[in-house]
Amino acid sequence: MTTSGRSATRRKAPHVLAHAPFRRLWTAMGVCSLGDWLNIIAITAFAAYLTRSSGYQAQSFAIGGVFVVKMLPAIVLGPLAGAFADRFDRRLTMFCADLLRFVFVLSIPLVGSYQWVIVATLLVECVNLFWVPAKDATVPNLVPKDRLEEANQLNLLVTYGIAPVAAALFAVLSVVVETLGKAVPGMLWEPAHLALVVNAFAYLVSAFLIFTLKSIPKDHTTTVATPSVLRQIIDGWRFVGAERVVRGLVIGMLGAFAAGGAVIGVAKVYVVELGGGDPAYGTVFAAVFVGMALGIFFGPRLLRELSRRRLFGLAIVTAGVVLAATALIHNLPIVVMLVVVLGACAGIAWIIGYTLIGLEVEDHLRGRTFAFLQSLARVTLLLVVAVAPAIAGLFGKHELSAGPDIVYHFDGTNLVLVLGALLAIAVGVLALRHMDDRREVPIGSDLIAALRGERYVPESADQSQGVFIAFEGGEGSGKTTQSRLTAIWLRDQGFDVVQTREPGSTKVGMRLRAILLDAAHQGLSARSETLLYAADRAEHVEKVIRPALERGAMVICDRYVDSSLAYQGAGRELDQQDVARVNTWATGGLVPDLTVLIDTPPSVGLARLASPADRIEREPLEFHERVRREFRALAAAAPDRYLVVDGQQTQEQISLIIQDRLRELLPDPVPQETEAITGTMPAIRD
Structure with a gap:
């Protein structure tokens, strides 16, 4: 006798990767994503290398300049690139973009000047703007409509999940170059040189995959204008400002972005100050994303009984505390471990924030809400990564002495990380005040009960037997x-x-x-x-x-x-x-x-x-x-x-x-079957 509302077993639909054209495009996306993440690490490392003899301040400003030129095109030229993708052959657009990225990136180690690093980075980011919307517009044409959500999930996985792979690859390449440098006298290449070459050839491989993809339609045209980033922000804030919970979520997520931007902006210089080289920089970069993956997959599972809204704010506050410890502890192995924890907290906040926004926002508004969040995140990151190295450079290096043998070094990178930590803590507390749905329950007691796998019940609520x-x-x-x-x-x-x-x-x-x-x-x-x-x-x-x-x-x-x-x-x-x-x-x-x-x-x-x-x-x-x-x-x-x-x-x-x-709540023994679906007939009893 049937006792559940489960439907009969149906034939499982083929996986979205069973569609050969999409599988080829997805592979190209994975290769490009590897190149993009490797580019971020290699370019910042190369900028620090080229300005190594100019002092601490020059290095900080040099890295900040790289981040500015990487972010600026997305804000200024984004709408133009989106319109371009809707008017021209998308396959040709992506193929040409990959070839141009190959040429520009390969030229960086060959020219070997900081000025060309800035120019080439700007050109690469401009080209990226044409590749991404062409790719996004192509995906719906390569998979059935009922598999589009699955395809988008795979796209997000390969876009962000490849980051730790790129960081690990950079660390390996750094070790290889350093080993060869010791074995081959006179070898002048730095790890960033080899990483940029690998980065360039990743784009070349992607170009080949796109060139062999013949299934992209060419008969699309549209005259719909793509709104500017500023317009997306204005329209989005009108909705967000009217929804208290969504407003709290957005504030929390943007605060986390800002704190993360502070880390990104000074990471290379900070690792050098801790005595680490390029392998250590790659390891720290990877640690962030490994932590994010752990937080996304395991964080909510470990605290099932804790309110999601409360966990969101607590994760951001904890990230701030961990970031403060990262700033003040001058020990590279401990810093790497703390960065994993920091990434885990960010992952928890990210997955909960996106989930709750998806629940709070109606379907016809969800797309523009996420677009608003992403656009504002870009602006936030641009401001922070531009300002953070500048603050670090202006503050310079200082020594705090507590005796002849006790000297504590506190430089601009420490200051930036402390400021980022304070910002994260303040935003986390604000998010908690904005959206905490269990104010009557002490946070400490609630958290301890959740760690034990229990839901905290206030003492004022009598423990009843029913x-x-x-x-x-x-x-x-x-x-x-x-x-x-x-x-x-x-x-x-x-x-x-x-x-x-x-x-x-x-x-x-x-x-x-x-x-x-x-x-x-x-x-x-x-x-x-x-x-x-x-x-x-x-x-x-x-x-x-x-x-x-x-x-x-x-x-x-x-x-x-x-x-x-x-x-x-x-x-x-x-x-x-x-x-x-x-x-x-x-x-x-x-x-x-x-x-x-x-x-x-x-x-x-x-x-x-x-x-x-x-x-x-x-x-x-x-x-x-x-x-x-x-x-x-x-x-x-x-x-x-x-x-x-x-x-x-x-x-x-x-x-x-x-x-x-x-049946999970009722005391044993509980009948496992009933005589009638509506439950109006007597149940089978022993």
């Missing part, structure tokens, strides 16, 4: 039906079940419900509405829910605190922290053991309702869209407490999914 299950969802989502069916199913298992709802499950609540839902009370203010719901909830918890839990009953509640966070917080656009604080006080901190979110698009749910609608149902569609976004964000922030079910499935399918999850 199980508290709340059902949430928008209007017409089907949550009321599912809460009723769940109560029936649990009673059939022999449990003491209390089925209740909000508002209106007490005598006082019935009067409040009449006020809150009566369409005649359309003029009720948002704050009054919030307080009335909280008053109903306080009475409900004290008179119904807590007594039932204390006697060991199963409490099934149709709506609870999260409805106020969604409807009054997001829907009425009140301060989320104020709404949370009022409801925490009203309920004494009582939190459901499980919250079932029946996620249904508002357009679908509202169409299910019969008229006349109550006061909440009469709200415009935009109101209900905000409510749905907040429900989904709350679920993402506490995934282990939430079960999110697609409300467009059949009632039977939804019921089975809920029953499967409830």
